[in-house]
């Protein structure tokens with residue numbers, strides 16, 4: 001058998017936190033690892049979701065052998081409803097819990113019937129062309145998270161997924177140290193390693209430490225306890241349930257994705273609720289306050305989420321009442337801090353006691369800190385290292401950490417989204433680049449919002465819009481009526497009559513000497529736009545979008 005090089009093509013997750021997607025190619029076979037999504041940032045006005053650009057794969061669909069999902073977080077499964085149809089529904093491989101979270105998501109998008117999901121467990125080996133993919137259990141903040149060992153004819157590629165090493169995880173199943181060590185002994189060609197938490201020294205604490213904090217809070221809370229976390233942070237939900245059981249409280253779920261995920265996890269046996277403990281949100285008031293726990297979505301301050309609604313007194317079933325303790329058991333995703341703080345402020349304003357990460361021990365990360373990253377490298381002893389899952393600085397820090405453990409500099413590659421990284425037994429290097437970037441989902445539109453529309457939205461948000469409507473004589477090109485000026489988000493019209501009157505005069509002045517261009521309307525519109533923009537800037541130091549509307553009669 002002649003051997004070929006392996007090509008690694010990250011389409012997301014390198015140089016950013018979110019929308020993870022890695023393409024692995026050997027010969028004619030393509031494997032995809034994860035298909036995540038990302039929250040839009042502040043400048044992406046009106047965008048609901050950001051997903052990877054998969055156009056590189058569109059003419060290679062028939063070579064795609066499968067999508068392997070490492071675990072069920074949004075940044076690993078969130079774009080499946082878009083990539084699956086775009087790639088003709090390649091088979092998905094995922095562990096049981098991950099499969100459950102994928103099902104919940106695909107059901108919401110009415111895609112479940114078309115999707116093919118193969119359930120795998122740690123230790124399984126799946127043959128893909130000349131390669132074998134081995135599933136390896138790791139710890140993370142959701143049960144059933146995995147790393148992948150892809151055994152290719154030229155060597156083994158280990159993709160760590162998101163991981164930490166937890167000796168006392170909530171589900172009682174630590175990472176598979178034995179397999180990781182065995183892979184290292186057999187020889188690992190490339191390690192693709194999670195870099196999310198490389199800035200933190202030491203070890204990430206076990207999920208178990210949360211239990212102590214929850215115990216203290218539950219012991220002292222005079223009334224209801226409301227806990228907000230990610231709907232996919234099911235290990236945390238289980239901890240709340242365990243604690244609620246000890247303190248004889250019932251638990252209600254609020255928020256659609258929380259209800260869906262928890263129901264699924266109960267059905268699959270990944271979450272244990274003692275009999276009679278789970279109550280409906282409608283029934284909360286039938287129990288005394290000191291016997292109630294509410295688990296809800298909204299730890300990121302998302303505007304339509306349950307916790308934000310509760311904080312704004314806008315929730316159908318839950319109002320903050322005297323004695324409530326609210327726990328935000330999550331870290332704000334970078335960019336969401338403002339929304340989270342607003343929610344916290346509003347909850348305090350309603351009279352709740354609020355506990356969150358910076359003042360109480362109510363969250364631990366699901367990602368490996370420096371010592372665990374070192375442990376992974378020393379277990380695998382890879383020939384080559386390629387940091388993944390992180391902003392650019394985190395990839396660099398992870399590279400430096402690998403270097404400090406003796407991996408030579410030219411054996412470490414810092415890739416970015418869209419790079420083609422070619423690996424042979426002798427070398428690893430970036431050899432080419434493919435189209436990649438952000439695809440925006442807005443409402444029902446996928447990819448139709450581009451940079452131009454976004455720039456317009458930014459201008460509109462910054463300085464508003466000024467419309468100038470006028471009627472022009474078809475023959476002479478001279479104005480007959482107007483201009484009527486409409487401002488939205490630029491100035492309050494009633495208070496700015498003088499300014500708008502001067503603007504009107506400027507527009508009429510632009511028509512002087514324009515006879516020759518009577519019907520060249522784009523020329524005329526430019527003639528209006530430019531001097532008007534200068535004038536408005538001079539008077540206000542604002543640059544509203546100017547929209548001339550010219551009607552000829």
Ligand SMILES: [Zn+2]
Nearest residue numbers: 071073140162
């Ligand atoms: Zn994750």
Ligand SMILES: [Zn+2]
Nearest residue numbers: 073075076162
């Ligand atoms: Zn992740």
